[in-house]
Amino acid sequence: xxxxxxxxxxxxxxxxxxxxxxxxxxxxxxxxxxxxxxxxxxxxxxxxxxxxxxxxxxxxxxxxxxxxxxxxxxxxxxxxxxxxxxxxxxxxxxxxxxxxxxxxxxxxxxxxxxxxxxxxxxxxxxxxxxxxxxxxxxxxxxxxxxxxxxxxxxxxxxxxxxxxxxxxxxxxxxxxxxxxxxxxxxxxxxxxxxxxxxxxxxxxxxxxxxxxxxxxxxxxxxxxxxxxxxxxxxxxxxxxxxxxxxxxxxxxxxxxx
Amino acid sequence: xxxxxxxxxxxxxxxxxxxxxxxxxxxxxxxxxxxxxxxxxxxxxxxxxxxxxxxxxxxxxxxxxxxxxxxxxxxxxxxxxxxxxxxxxxxxxxxxxxxxxxxxxxxxxxxxxxxxxxxxxxxxxxxxxxxxxxxxxxxxxxxxxxxxxxxxxxxxxxxxxxxxxxxxxxxxxxxxxxxxxxxxxxxxxxxxxxxxxxxxxxxxxxxxxxxxxxxxxxxxxxxxxxxxxxxxxxxxxxxxxxxxxxxxxxxxxxxxxxxxxxxxxxxxxxxxxxxxxxxxxxxxxxxxxxxxxxxxxxxxxxxxxxx
Numbered sequence: 001x002x003x004x005x006x007x008x009x010x011x012x013x014x015x016x017x018x019x020x021x022x023x024x025x026x027x028x029x030x031x032x033x034x035x036x037x038x039x040x041x042x043x044x045x046x047x048x049x050x051x052x053x054x055x056x057x058x059x060x061x062x063x064x065x066x067x068x069x070x071x072x073x074x075x076x077x078x079x080x081x082x083x084x085x086x087x088x089x090x091x092x093x094x095x096x097x098x099x100x101x102x103x104x105x106x107x108x109x110x111x112x113x114x115x116x117x118x119x120x121x122x123x124x125x126x127x128x129x130x131x132x133x134x135x136x137x138x139x140x141x142x143x144x145x146x147x148x149x150x151x152x153x154x155x156x157x158x159x160x161x162x163x164x165x166x167x168x169x170x171x172x173x174x175x176x177x178x179x180x181x182x183x184x185x186x187x188x189x190x191x192x193x194x195x196x197x198x199x200x201x202x203x204x205x206x207x208x209x210x211x212x213x214x215x216x217x218x219x220x221x222x223x224x225x226x227x228x229x230x231x232x233x234x235x236x237x238x239x240x241x242x243x244x245x246x247x248x249x250x251x252x253x254x255x256x257x
Numbered sequence: 258x259x260x261x262x263x264x265x266x267x268x269x270x271x272x273x274x275x276x277x278x279x280x281x282x283x284x285x286x287x288x289x290x291x292x293x294x295x296x297x298x299x300x301x302x303x304x305x306x307x308x309x310x311x312x313x314x315x316x317x318x319x320x321x322x323x324x325x326x327x328x329x330x331x332x333x334x335x336x337x338x339x340x341x342x343x344x345x346x347x348x349x350x351x352x353x354x355x356x357x358x359x360x361x362x363x364x365x366x367x368x369x370x371x372x373x374x375x376x377x378x379x380x381x382x383x384x385x386x387x388x389x390x391x392x393x394x395x396x397x398x399x400x401x402x403x404x405x406x407x408x409x410x411x412x413x414x415x416x417x418x419x420x421x422x423x424x425x426x427x428x429x430x431x432x433x434x435x436x437x438x439x440x441x442x443x444x445x446x447x448x449x450x451x452x453x454x455x456x457x458x459x460x461x462x463x464x465x466x467x468x469x470x471x472x473x474x475x476x477x478x479x480x481x482x483x484x485x486x487x488x489x490x491x492x493x494x495x496x497x498x499x500x501x502x503x504x505x506x507x508x509x510x511x512x513x514x515x516x517x518x519x520x521x522x523x524x525x526x527x528x529x530x531x532x533x534x535x536x537x538x539x540x541x542x543x544x545x546x547x548x549x550x551x552x553x554x555x556x557x558x559x560x561x562x563x564x
Contacts, residue, residue, distance in 0.1 A: 071560070
């Protein structure tokens, strides 16, 4: 009796799944790899992102690093001639990195409000970080974006995601996302947002874990947790290298005479 | 072939050959001229993407190696005055500590940045120009001002009247022990205020105010820089955690060899020629600094130290 019931349950689950699948292909997002070790010889790598989604007018793959506080110095003109630091500013909830890879121009996907609501574009970051409108802070936020773009940690690329018709309906895509060499340890969230009728909808979300490994992790941990010992070690190594080279050169010069 | 390496404290990747090459060039200048080279190396490291705080701290670490290597070479060649170096160092420690309080006072008064940078420009411009014209004059065979003078200057009269007179055979001078201590303290204050090791101020001070021969100046300056940078490296590692030992190792691979070659090259060059090279470098740094002060920055914000 029990095997029969199990078989019946399995068949009905498959039938329901088939009906659902026929109605709307489920969204899927895959990362390869899902964990990234930052060793001494890490020089940046590509994360291959692939997936499928129901038919939509467009989609954006958003990649965000862990949020944190960024403390900045503001540069301004002093005495009408010199460019110097004139103040300090703090921005809260700024992601360590932010990339938006879109299937088309962002303006064509939705209005600025709809994009921001879906977490797409720099306005979305500004909305979270700035809160109430403040023109001076907004101007400086734009400067922060410029700084992060210069470091390769922020970027918006339109027409970067190619959607192709998928077997059984919907669309599929595959893209290599370059993770820069300046990437920090932490969790990086990959989100697939589809746009339909000017509105964005989060379809799927995956996490890439970046973790320091091997000698790099050991060195960083020692420098953070045992700073004095690390300093002595650094000085000892430098002294030994300097004196040894001096000694070897002296021997070399004696041999040469 | 992948020549990239991840710098764990700086948090980014560089091509292995870049810091080794930079270390070699700056180490050569260090061995040749007796400067630590921090005023050249730190901006170069920032240009290749190293955060400013990590660049300055790791550079101090590599200067330990370069100055140890250079000082060893000079000690062997008999061009290091340990006694003079020690007195300058004692003054430098007191001056450096006082300088930390001076900078705190300046910051509390506001616009410290402008004052510091203008001091830098005036100091570099003054020292560099004087050194340049004096050395060019000497190379052309002009007699030195001091030899022309029939009456000693006020500075010379004050120095001669001080107690605790000592003989410094390596430097071929007889002077009060208080002079190097006071001058070391003044350089220490300036170095702390300007945020540099102070080699490029100390060298002209030894040449013009202590009247030491240029070759002994180079070795003695390196000896003093060695101890200053040991202190800075340990403090930066313990308090700010900004020393990247991988970066420092790459830099020192180049700099220790560069320093040896520089010290050897220095023995083949006349003292006045060394002064011309030094003055040209000082004036170039001053011009770069003025350009940086007056040209609009690409981005109007920068990370606060410690980021």
